[in-house]
Amino acid sequence: MLACKDLKIEFDRKPVLKGVSLTFPPRKISAIIGPSGCGKSTLLRAFNRMHDLTRGAKVTGSVTLNDREIYADDEDPVLIRRRIGMVFQKPNPFPTLSIFENAIAGLRLSGVRDKNALKEAAEQALTDAALWDEVKDRLKSNPTTLSGGQQQRLCIARALAVDPEVLLMDEPCSALDPIATAKIEELMFRLRERLTLVIVTHNMQQAARASDRTAFLWMGELVEADDTEVIFTSPKKSMTEDYITGRFG
Amino acid sequence: MDLPSTELPDAPSAGAAEPTPTKASALPFSEIAPPPPAPAEADPEPKPLPRPFAERSTGHAADRIFRLLTGACACSVAGLILVAIFYMVHGSIPAFRNHGLGAILSPIWDPTNQKYGALTFLYGTAYTSLIGMAIALPLGVLTAVALVEILPRKLSKAISLAVELLAAIPSVLLGLWGIFTLVPLVRAFEVYIYKSPLGLRKFPLFSGAPMGVGFLAAGVLLAIMALPFILSVTREVLLQVPTAQREAAYALGATRWQSISKFILPYSWKGIFGAGLLGLARVLGETMAVTMVIGNTPQIKASLFASGYTLASVIANEFTEAPSDLAISALISLGLILLVVSILLNGAARLMLLYLGNSSGAPRGSK
């Protein structure tokens, strides 16, 4: 289970997250919502230690996966990132690699060389990402020939191929059209059976229909976190209600 | 900004014969093109102007004159290439008429006896450039990787400044340093190899007497001269790799070196290749530093220790002492070779950097 406790993040001394504590129940979809700039993406990126790569970023507090602190000194961020995968807002397949090679890129990085294992893994991942039927005849072509929605599913396949426990999704549908978005939401429901999914979204309707738990962030602070049904029908905080009903943000 | 008081919208400006409606401020707003939309990602290149304003010019006489004047400047600068080609061809014609293109490939250069074979110079130019690039290209790329991916920003800036300043040193001064500092070092190295118990001096690459001057010394100097170019272009190319690509690699659990070697460098290989071409173009025509350390012996030898001669060096050394007009023409023809090769290489490198800046195939602005 993924959880964070009293997580504080600063960029160049400016606080962006001011002490957030959340738990993400396993094999459920958790959504993080809030207005632009409230720190949703920052929070998400803390979970796979992407802030390690940003100069001037300071992370304090605790983030645990199955009760093991991922920011411990003896934990290797590279290994963390294999267990906690990420899909980004804009699809970013590697343009120098073919579709097949994109799918197994993560495996190759871990040193897997067996050709059959790689082929199987690619087919499995692409099937899980609901992309196999569309690309099985052109695995060697360049991913830039795919549509936006297909590219994003390729990125999901790529993340799935390394068999993570958690998949973090940073506004994965914001660059896609409604039909592609629907496909990805459908995909998320199926993935829920074996993974924990955490999705950041600025689209409240998406959070309402696609998630089991929702957390509402405002200006770097957690306002409320609960089952999605509760948040959207009877939120406990008035600020949550105001946001949900569109009074601000 | 001093605006002449006569240029206010209602007053006719000095020298204008046309009535007010043709002034720029009176153009209907629909004629003024909106600025181009901002690109989705941060674009380090300055945005191009939508259409040059002067196309919708006011018809001012002064405007036309100014435009003509500056246009003449531009034509003369661009025309310089054609002028150069013309005069160099013109100067080479006596030589070509005398011994034709084929004779250039002979290894015997002896103007006093009418022999104008340039093979030794072609070899020397190629060999020294090869050595120079073999040193500078890996060194430059690895350094660029260190500066962009590994080292902290301030240190990176300091190091790239130090290498850029190298480019400001005139060739003759590097040659001066070469003669008195580098050559003794190279000689010591060559003596070491010569005396090596491994019998290295039996290899053609290391054969011959260790004198210090020769291909190796010239190659090292050329590497020093090519390095700043390769470094700065490669740095720019690496900086152009979109953050999204880096993040994708890291999010998959790549180590830093894996993301560099498997994603960032392959993404940038076209730009790096262009950088290599530019560096090569630079060193092919290098004259002074090479002349001072290459030994000036027209011969074709495989050894790094051997002396040699390059196209540029022979022109530099023998032009003022040429025994005949024909010899001068022959030397000019060598210059023509240098001109043509540099135009082709530079043209190819610039085109490559222009249109294929990175593997995504997205065209970049001219740079």
Add this chain to the structure above:
Amino acid sequence: MIRGHQLRKIRGRCMEAVCLLAALVAVLPLFAFLWHLAAKGASSLSPALFTHLPMPPGEAGGGMKNAILGSLLVVGTATVAGIPLGIGAAIFMTEFARPTVASVLRFACDVLSGIPSIVMGLLAYEIVVVPLHHFSAFSGSVALAFIMLPVVVITTQEMLHLVPHSLREAGHALGIPTWRIAASITLRAAAPGVLTGMILAVSRIAGETAPMLFTAFGNPFLSLDPKAPISTLPHMIFNYAISPYDDWHRLAWGGALILVLGILGATLLSRFILWWHQRSLNS
């Protein structure tokens, strides 16, 4: 799988160390050069270099007065011709030319800047020396102007390109004719960068030797006649360096120090101008 990962980490660290080593090696030549220049040049740096003319080998106390003045003359003349021409061309390229024409012109300049300087010397030889039947300072200036032109055009054009669109629009909105906008507004806004480019171009041609070999040709006596051969500093350094006389070698280092101080000074000056202008914009 974990052991494989350890190996990969180690390999990665090794390769990164190689990159850092490369960076170290890349920085060495500059410092090696400056060190030897300072060590060998400092001893021969004296006012005599500026005030005395060269002596025949073996006689002590020579100087480089004719070469220093010669360089100033030849470089100065080239600058007077090259800068206006280059700036004019750049203005045309950014303010008046169609984008396709502008990129063709820019491409031509890029190619021109890559032509070896010795070829430009040959060109000046053919154009000036041959018709006049003798070497001259003027032909040297012509060669240097050829070399300088593309550099001036490229840097000026890039600086003009950086001037925001809105500035020109403001000028048009006020009814200022296009030519005035280009000359007074745009160019002035880009002035620091353009000035920097000019300084860099001048310092580049100040060190050119190869073209001088058969245009200015060199002159052991003091001469400031543009129609006569003239000595330039880098050319004199070259002659002294390849000579067998220790005295002359020392002088060569002294001259080299003067040249480097001038060029590095110019480079640093140009960076200072940019920094100072940036600062005055921010304050």
